[in-house]
Amino acid sequence: MAAGGPARRAHSVCMVSDFFYPNMGGVESHIYQLSQCLIERGHKVLVVTHAYGTRKGIRYLTNGLKVYYLPLKVMYNQSTATTLFHSLPLLRYIFVRERVTIVHAHSSFSAMAHDALFHAKSMGLRTVFTDHSLFGFADVSSVLTNKLLTVSLCDTNHIICVSYTSKENTVLRAALDPQIVSVIPNAVDPTDFTPDPSRRDDSTITIVVVSRLVYRKGIDLLSGIIPELCQKYPDLHFLVGGEGPKRIILEEVRERYQLHDRVRLLGALEHQDVRNVLVQGHIFLNTSLTEAFCMAIVEAASCGLQVVSTRVGGIPEVLPENLILLCEPSVKSLCDGLEKAIAQLRSGTLPSPETVHNKVKTFYTWRNVAERTEKVYERVSDEVVLSMDERLNRLISHCGPVTGYIFALFAVLNFLFLVFLRWMTPDSIIDVAIDATGPKGAWTKQYFLGKNGRAKEEILNSYNAQSGERKKIKKHCSLNV
Incomplete structure (x- = not known):
């Protein structure tokens, strides 16, 4: 039973966004705090983002939150450049290796988030998207972003917005059914913001x-x-x-x-x-x-x-x-x-x-946000995965005769590339990662020791951000030497 209360079922959730620590901002804080509370409630959670300077590879944050810093090129304002297909081998490997069941993407500005949604749908995974921003409808930048959002969200299982104004904005921009859009606000940890x-x-x-x-x-x-x-x-x-x-x-x-x-x-x-x-x-x-x-x-x-x-x-x-x-x-x-x-x-x-x-500390808490997000995960887990034919029909009917056919072609090419990757490297031969979080894993010495020593090698070779955590890892690993 998780500390935050029993969950109906445990999910393996992959948070994906171009925006994460060490970059600072509201999206970064949201992903981190939500991930920590979901871990507390018994779910497996990992984060995928792009490399920040020398921060590459795998790092572990508090409570064993695993972060993949992928070597993808940053184009503008911390958002990666995208050709859609170049990220598929990396993301597919991570999704299979970590046994991901739900891909949760964040931010309309994140190219990696849209890539992850596209690839996850090709792989038959459930998808959730959280929109953190408001956009206009008149300028060129907003028009292009809104069209991309329409394509990206038309077959996404569920969308989360942080306010009712944001929900109205997103529904209009992406021409969505309001019933698949939920409002779950941000929160703060009141113990971190006390008066003095x-x-x-x-x-x-x-x-x-x-x-x-x-x-x-x-x-x-x-x-x-x-x-x-x-x-x-x-x-x-x-x-x-x-x-x-x-x-x-x-x-x-x-x-x-x-x-x-x-x-x-x-x-x-x-x-x-x-x-x-x-x-x-x-x-x-x-x-x-x-x-x-x-x-x-x-x-x-x-x-x-x-x-x-x-x-x-x-x-x-x-x-x-x-x-x-x-x-x-x-x-x-x-x-x-x-x-x-x-x-x-x-x-x-x-x-x-x-x-x-x-007064304020009772308004918004991350545990409440995690509980409400968990209900979204339960809902999408019960939904039937769209077949390729259904997905193509939705793209064409929802996105218009020109854009719809273009992205339907991309979806077909993406699926064929996925078939090729599965032929080259079948899912069955991809090593399953040892869980640091969730019901089958724990941030304990048993996790670090491992049966064949591979866990020790993975941890000790990762770029760990916290020197204290690194000392703890070495101490635990040395117990089996």
Whole structure:
């Protein structure tokens, strides 16, 4: 029985995305936290992503979470280049070796995620996709991405969105049946984001911004807010964490208005350092122009900060009205919202950080997210796998006479390539990996010892990220020497 409660049945789940640690972001955190909770509930979980610098091969993270860092070429913004077919030999080998039953892909921006869905369907595996972003419908980039999403999701078993706004957006973009789309929000670990009023200086008012410094996050709005409010409130300070191409705009604002002592740019932050930055502030500001969910405002509220945010995407669904001030995405509206928060702070009408934390920690938990995701896995496991004829008919009927036939041809070629690979290397001769997680494996010395020593070799030759874990591995392996 798993620590998080008994599961109806154990699944072997492969999480696939171009975005994973050591890269930092909401998708990366979501995959890691969800994987940990699914492991706790008795499932086998592994992650497949591309190599990051020298981080290649196999690594093991907390609780034996196995991560494959594949040697695939990165094209743009940490997303791999794709020819669709080049990834099939690698992904097929992993799916067979790990006895994967469900492929769970993440992010519309990830080419590897779409490749994995395509190959998994050719192999007769169940597929789930989680969409973490909102897209438009007018610009060229959105049109192309939406068409790719239509093709990728038309025969995917189930889709998960992180908010109801995100669900509406995805259903419209990919022309989906709403019944196969579920809403499961993101979450935060409340023990990682606790308030600490002693860390902040109450002689000043500190506004914290933690975000990637890119256009989509509204950094141009922030560059207009800073000088206006700093001129009006002499005791106001800004603490900005994050990195990106828009950093130069904030540096120019700081230089032009001589605000070096009042605007601190911290640069890129490790996720474990975010809490130490948040607790130094009184107000958290989010200037995003589009968001499906926005975990940052939940983390800030969990630390006891008053949140001021733009009213875009799924943000109005995230926190109750008494914990967030929603504004239009304009400099004037955001300044008005910040001034209202400052007035409440000075008058002492805001609830204490501990009170806010105690409310927020009950809203979103990863265990709840894992339980709801598990129900999706149960649902897709009971579905009948589409035959090749059914899959081709769905591609042609769903994606249009031109795109449908093109991708139907790709599906046929992909299946023929798969048949060739199975002839060259039959599934029966591919070694089955020893389970580190799930009901038949454990993060214990029995796992590392193995019967034939192959487990020792695999572990000791892997690129393990944690020196402490490496010492533990060597200690366990030495017991059988």
